[in-house]
Amino acid sequence: MYWTGLSPDEAREALVNKDKSMKDKRMTLKEAVSQFIKDGDNVGVGGFVNIRQPIAITHEMVRHGFKDLTLSWQSAGMAPDYLAGAMMLNPDHFSIKRIELAYWAHEAFGLSPMFRFLAERGMLEIEDWSNYNMSARFKAGSMGLPFIPTRGPLGGDIPSSCRTKIIDCPFTGRPIALLPASNPDVAIIHVQVADQYGNCIIRGTDATCAEIAMASAHTIVTCEQLVSHELITQTPKDVGIPFVAVDAVVEVPFGAYPGACRRHYYFNGDHISAFHAGATEMCKGGAPDTLKTYYDEYIYNTKTFEDFIAKFPVKKLIADQKAESFNCERLA
């Protein structure tokens, strides 16, 4: 057995001597990414498919460049797409060694050509789990446990392609799966609201963000809206991730765009397709030119995520905000 992030005992040790005080954790995205992510890390990715994915963080990771990352998530779309596209263009600058996942695609927006490209060429190690499996693995990590039991992977081929151990339950005698905890080195998470200490409010699905943050040795949080500690503690039960689990807080409006973020913006499907176009060409054996043009324009030639967002027509951004405000109508 090997642990792809921290072992349970290492994960514990990582917290013991850490400064867990309530201190100002605001910094730039560049500072956060260079301070808390390093080559070879296991990176836990927040959000769910294209909902509240940490897109701004992945852009900064691409600009920075990393080697041999392991990426862990349940269901993801654009966040790993951005990282994988960078690897397709230049694996010396950015490389993913391994993924631990349940799903990598886009539901209504189709498959991920990046995943197909890398997987079908054997360019990364894959470990398949289910959504509940990955969620429960992060949960075990967040609970300080080495494993957690689930029924999820029983009966099919998933146990043959991952590190699950199936035992006979010592109480009932029936088979039950034990899933090894996932304790990533670093969690990357986007939320709607945070205070400077890292207390986070999540709207809509919590996904598995709290579990990933609590399981990881370090957590980078971007938020749509930075608010005062006084405001956030007026409704402490709204806090989904407590400050103790957070190391960096960066206010990044549209930080999950072109994916969706409840209360802020709905999907920009056009842009998802435009981004996929170049990777689809490469998947079919074509040249990297279209994909390279995309990365140059949208990522490498922008210094910050604000510059990326500024490339969208104002009317489109407002339309995507209005679409979301229809989804959850409320007074401003």
Add this chain to the structure above:
Amino acid sequence: MYWTGLSPDEAREALVNKDKSMKDKRMTLKEAVSQFIKDGDNVGVGGFVNIRQPIAITHEMVRHGFKDLTLSWQSAGMAPDYLAGAMMLNPDHFSIKRIELAYWAHEAFGLSPMFRFLAERGMLEIEDWSNYNMSARFKAGSMGLPFIPTRGPLGGDIPSSCRTKIIDCPFTGRPIALLPASNPDVAIIHVQVADQYGNCIIRGTDATCAEIAMASAHTIVTCEQLVSHELITQTPKDVGIPFVAVDAVVEVPFGAYPGACRRHYYFNGDHISAFHAGATEMCKGGAPDTLKTYYDEYIYNTKTFEDFIAKFPVKKLIADQKAESFNCERLA
């Protein structure tokens, strides 16, 4: 191995053919108690020590009379006190066969003379766990799992006085405890807010109420305030217990009194002491007269919990409400 409530497979089966539709579940406390609790049941008790305990439900249980109950909770005070006091006075009318617990006392308000009386005379079976153990056992039950791992009971005598199994972790080789799930026959829970379908909002500590409700075959909920479904679904993330887990909803203001209920009332320590006085006398070998007088006046000769509350001076009730409004100041 025996299961003191439902076995994991029985707990599953209990839900399969159950009507889980969103229907009006309002009824009287008398109807709820007689419909959902029966002799020999394992009853999961909500709240924590004297916070949000299901006091009104226990009063109704005492009036009804039950035999050979198993009671399960983490830390409790007045709720089991009321049931145990009834047993001290007349075990033919009310009897507890077994308790599974972490703590039975009153923190600042002292020990439970009822617990000492029954335990020191060997009148009930005891299974000691810890707060996390019992919480995790309910959690396992609510997750449809036969067991859950924890570190909690390792290293002391708790594993020798309960059904924990300690195994060597198949991933790390280190010892880890597996706790058998608790799936009570019925959960008794008091909350601040509910709608007619059983969606519940809990203020302050969630205790282990959601886990107990989800783990149990049936759940009786009393609430301080019954509100419309439309209001409650405006803030669905405030819902701590979803309607699917609830079978009976009863609006009972002061339903956790003389214990405390966040946003509603703080402890009435005087009354807790007055109630304990009679049991303390019996504990020292004295006559049951004082305790019997209490039960006659406050429980047997009242038809409803409203009659019980009406016995308190209005000034005292208002003072306890005001004390709580100081704890969490907000606009009405």
Add this chain to the structure above:
Amino acid sequence: MTASKDYTAQEIIVVAGAKVLEDNKIVFVGTGLPMVASLLAKQTHAPGLIPVFEAGAVGPPLNVGLPISVGDSKTFTGASFVGGLNAAFELTQRGFADFGFISGAEVDKYGNLNSTMIGDFPAGYQTPKVRLPGSGGASDMAASCERTILIVPHDKRKFTEKLQYVTSPGHLDGSPGARFDAGLQGKGPYRLISTKGIFDFEEESKRMRLIHYFPGETIESVQAATGFELLVAPDASEFAPPTEEEVRMIREDIDPNGAFVKRAKKKVNKNINLTAQQM
């Protein structure tokens, strides 16, 4: 109730799927056509249907339109309970989901599904011929919902004797008690809806059995498009075509942008249709 003359294969799947769902039951809805079918059921014979989505929404009225993701903002508005993935799957593992409604790329005669890879498993696991998205929540729904409803496009290669990878367990090898013995919960596949008909799983053998063929199909044409021997129910019959009203509801009310139900006649750019401006 005039029968529609121009319904598509996806539309009859949606109508058939909706009809399988029962009022007042809890259905754990997977992404894609199951979402459209659940919404149609809720707007027709099953207003009390309680949808659950794996990203955490329990019981939303879905009155702000068709979600295009199971984590979509539209699943949360007006819901009775909103958590994350663990909460949704724990609730399901506990036994609260009467139905699980999932789609897959490949199916065998016992209702086992593949949505992971086309290629040689385990030897070629790290170099699949076609890499599919992976389980998502499908294998969890298959493991823990009380009964599952499957949607698989009908194709001889996709209705196959032996799956290349079993992502979501159905009746396993069909032997008595196979699911229980494997530690699974629930009764397994209940109905399968394809582009050619509706199937159940015969009680004893757990084998896929044709119960309704869609208009234009026959028992023989369905068998001819299936890569294993089908059982046929003694009273197998033609499924009534969707009504004009059902088709109108799908096209106009439920999926007006063709997020999941593609338009038959005019070619539509799905991605443009999915953008925010049209919502």
Add this chain to the structure above:
Amino acid sequence: MTASKDYTAQEIIVVAGAKVLEDNKIVFVGTGLPMVASLLAKQTHAPGLIPVFEAGAVGPPLNVGLPISVGDSKTFTGASFVGGLNAAFELTQRGFADFGFISGAEVDKYGNLNSTMIGDFPAGYQTPKVRLPGSGGASDMAASCERTILIVPHDKRKFTEKLQYVTSPGHLDGSPGARFDAGLQGKGPYRLISTKGIFDFEEESKRMRLIHYFPGETIESVQAATGFELLVAPDASEFAPPTEEEVRMIREDIDPNGAFVKRAKKKVNKNINLTAQQM
């Protein structure tokens, strides 16, 4: 900083407990005197102390007064995070609690605690001589907080060679790696505060060692009141008495109703003092 002349045994425990707590650390606070000590620390040298309570409150400012229960409404107001028991203990099991602060009825020389029963275990488990409340969260804190601080009233029968029941594991039998080998986390007992002094646990032997005796006590008097052989630190010294200001804060600001710190001089009915009218 005048020394108090009329402090009580509980008051010096509170002052000693507060001084053991370090600023900006996370302390998992058990019920009773640990709550008073944590509040005193927070109002003196450790404003950045982060209390966690087992009923689910993380980091409350405690500015609405002393909680009289670890699930008290006062622990939730202004907290950074509010869950239930599982959330609090999961966070602790994960490693977020630097200190656990608990009290017990009986202790042995390795810092193991009993709060379950007085009597014969296991034979007399179901008929204890005195039934104590039970573990509550103490054994979980002992199993998973990084270091624990213990409060035990000093008494020869309570500082005992062999516990009648080990509720909360300390250094177990004191052997090297005993806690790790048992599957426990954290370094175990760090300090013990009694009514007679302050103790640490010697690095090698893990045995209880006197480091400070309270005014009025001597090394000998402490040993005489202890049912096992104490180690004594080479630099064991008298602990400074509480200052008048510390005593005033405890009596007037922190526990004005004597919920946990009893008044020495005049007899006060504790229960009346705890009622709402006085809050």
